[in-house]
Amino acid sequence: MAWRRRYPFHWMSRDMEDLMLDMERMWGPTAVRILPPGGIADRMLPAIRGEFRVDVRDLEEEVIVVADLPGLEKEDISVSLINPVTLEIATFRRMESEEREKEYFVKERFSGSMKRIVVLPREVSEERANASFKNGVLEIRLKKAAVDKGTRIPIE
Structure with a gap:
């Protein structure tokens, strides 16, 4: 009450x-x-x-995505390359224990899942992609896909 x-x-x-x-x-x-x-x-x-925020960097040979995910463990995070220009980061957070809502004065932290679809600036390849997670910060490095520059057409 x-x-x-x-x-x-x-x-x-x-x-x-x-x-x-x-x-x-x-x-x-x-x-x-x-x-x-x-x-x-x-x-x-x-x-x-209320989703987590990301930074996307477009470097010469790779695209780097950095996401702030405080309070999560590495096992609670999933990263998938949906297609060459779309990355999905999904998380699941568990609460320490089941507590009744009436015991809280303020309850702003949540449990459950979050998902973020990130549109990438260039096409990337899943080969040599890697991800690291340290101190609540996820960093994903994706190599850019080789783009065919086409062939020269001679003019008659």
Whole structure:
């Protein structure tokens, strides 16, 4: 009961969660893209949905993706190259113990799964790809795929 007195507008939180789920259905990775990748939508929607943030670097010979995943263990993370320009990072966080919600004064940490689809700036190859995880930071290094530059066509 004390919890309800501190948060009299608890129903607003539930409505916001429903709204965010609707937004994810509309603008999520499987939805039809209205805006081109790399714009404001790609930068802001992860923060709105409560997802982890990533940095993507486009270097001369490789693409580097860095994700902040505090509080996770290496075993809780899965990385998949869906296609040459799309990377999926999935996580699952377990709570230490089952505790009733009424015992909390504030509960902002969550348990469950998160998934992030990252659009890469160039086509990459799964060969020689590697990932490391240290101090809550995941770093994925992907070598760029060889691009055929075409052949010269002689002019008659």
